[in-house]
Amino acid sequence: MNAENLLTAENPYETLGLERGADEAEIKQAYFNLVREHPPERDPEGFKRIRAAYEKLRAAGERAETDLFLIDERDVAFNAGQLQRYAGQPPAITPETIKSDLIALEAVLLMEEVIVGR
């Protein structure tokens, strides 16, 4: 499979219900479980999808190619743990803050009058 096909192909890990870091045994197990649920004679389309997904992961070379060109949630997810919390007090509405803000406002207005009158 070439890169161009991989860019548009479906995610084989999702198809097989696996994590990206699944090992060989897990891949095999997931494949066999799914094939049991979707045997080719009963669900040929489903089997085809499962088989195609398995083909992309079964051998090291194919899996390397799949992993190289696959973007999934894990790759685009942002790390919320990297967010830093703001150290300052979150803004609050209290009679005290209202009073002090109005005093500050009066001070600014006073200064403006001094400036205008200078």
Added chain:
Amino acid sequence: MAKQKKKSKTPSQVPVHELVKTAEEQLSRGETDKALHNLRRVEPLLKPRPSSDGKKITIPPHIVAAQAAFPSLLARALFDHSFKLVDLEQRRGALEEAVRLAPAEVRSRLTLGVCRLLTGDTAGAYADFQKADEMHPNDPLITRAFALGLLATGRAREATGVLGSWPRESRDETWYRLNALCNLAEGNAEIAALISGNLKSPFAALLVKSLSNLAAGDTAAAQSALDQLPAIDHNPTNSEAAMLATQLYYSSLVNLAAGRDKQAFGNLREAGSLARSHSLPLPSADKLSAGYHAIAERAVTTDPALAIECWQEALRSNPADKIAQANLEVAKRARAQSAWRAGQTEQAVALWQEALETSPNDERLLRNLAISLEKLERKDEAVTHWRALARLWRQQAKQRASETGFKDRLLRLEQHVIDLMIATRQDEQAIINELEAAIKLDPDNHELRLQIAEQHLAFGKPHLAVRQLQLVERAQGESADLLARKALAFAISQNRKEAEKTFERAIELEPDNKVAKTTYLTFLGDLASKADRNEQTERAMEYCRKQLSIDPNYAPALKHLAMLDFDLENDAEADELLNRVIENNPQSWQQRVSIGGIYLSFYKNKEAEAHFKKAIEIDSSPGCIYSIGQEYLDVNESKRALKFFEQAAEKAGMDLLLEMAVGLFSHGLTKDGLQFVDKAIKAAPDHPEPHIVKALAHAGGPAAFIFGVANPKKRAEVEKELDEAERLASARKEYASALPRIREYRERLTAANPLRSLLPLGLSDLDFLDEDDDDYGPPLPPLFSSKRKKKRR
């Protein structure tokens, strides 16, 4: 003589009293900075100094006068200058110095008190206001400041008392505002709300009402007042802007508390923008930042775009906000994630690119970008990121050696990078460098080494190719495939003997090896042609025979040998050879046409016509009929050629019609060619290609790119056709690839040297200009193929 540069006088050269006078004049003209500068210059000179022997110095009277005037002048300059300082601490410093220099100047003291209050020093502010009040007990502005000082230091009752002593007739807008404030401070928010009814300014009225309601806990009434913006028909004054900014700030807090993050952000941004544009210290930067951070932290998972805007604004109000900077990066990734989820790949790419600027070695970003850019067909950009990822992984190769699949992924990546670099026509050396970097990582990867050899061959460095091939040979042993490649490298490096020897060895090792056989046959064919061109007929025949010893039915060798026999008038032998071609390919119309062409070039028209007739019996398609016409054209029988072309044109599609047109152009039959272009336009009216061909025909062929349009009168037609081609190419996605070519033609035609009109040459005389000749710039895209005319033998 060089003019002597006029030196400006140093402070010691300019009399001190003059500088002081100048500063005074500058102050009265409002040139505060200049005045301050001059005063700072004279400051050290005016300080009383003892002489070196400790005796008192007698100071001249004009200096004494300057010394006396200096402190108040500097205080005035500092006072004026303080209003230019946005930073409150700096402003406060300037005012402290002004007050120290001129303690009786009440305005400086008053302003210093305000600054202290705004920077949190309420006790200092109160002391300043009290001092000012002592100096001017009946000044309404100072009384107001004093009351404010009392309020700021928690003495609301005393402040109320001061307000009560205010004469009734002079109780103005400010009195009512302070009164409301006193009531708020004493816990009488309802009374404060009632007082707001006495305020005439809509800014003050709405603000006091809404904040009083908020303090009273009546959020609904507060919200209603906050949502009403004062109707004004002028740009707000600084005082109005200060009140409006405070109202917007509280609007934002109410919205934030109610979970209306977007509205909260909008209000906060407007408050900040008003404060900035009016240089007001309200609401304080800390409060704005706290608001932006609070909204952003909540929105980052649900609405990352909003979080980005919040942190961007936080950075605008405080560029040193490191938390906003770091969180902005995380939020951009969150935004990219939702864009990616929604299928907005371009947007995700733009955000990842921004994030990459701060984290250039982020593996996930590099890979996401490379894959997404490739998906968007922006392959050149994708290459850059793939290469960066390859570089990164190579550096990590040792540390990550035990990671499952890492090496496989890296090798696959290397291969992909190289493929993509070749596909996007990257710099040759860059491709080789990439290949060599990859081979260092995996020296036993013979496939990669063969690829390096191929690249060296493609880039005209056969000796380097040979070196790589020998390395593979050493590791894997001799094989026909390898020998064939090596022989080809020798052939390209003009080492005919070594090439022949190596080909021979390849064939000997594996007589049926397809690669070895094909390349050797081609190589021998080239040698035969070269000998033929040099009129070494015997040698040419030898090479043909050699070809036939490898493949007795090799049609090119049979035909070439037949032509050589015709040259030597061995017609019977020639006929026999050509018959062998037919026997081997009885149903091939192509061979019939080709053999007919050979007969035609030796004036054997009857035989030629028989083969052409047979060809049409096998296949009467326009392609076959056109090929026959082309054979006639090649021997300059243009009338017959045109007859076949016209017959073919009845059923031909656009491509074939253009091929016929180009064939006619290259034989100087422009008028006839244009007829076929018009037929092509009729056959494919939406296609840009016929218009491109027509434009170039009008321009006078490829030479027009060098010498300009052959016939200047045709210039308008050239442009018209290129315009039409561009219009059609822009109209449909599948033709868009023609656009760069059309633009290139247009640019080249514009830039071409119009000297051509001065040359006494016809177009056909310009054939000596080889399109691929480096002296004439980069090679042009093939347009009118300069097929060598067949010589009648």
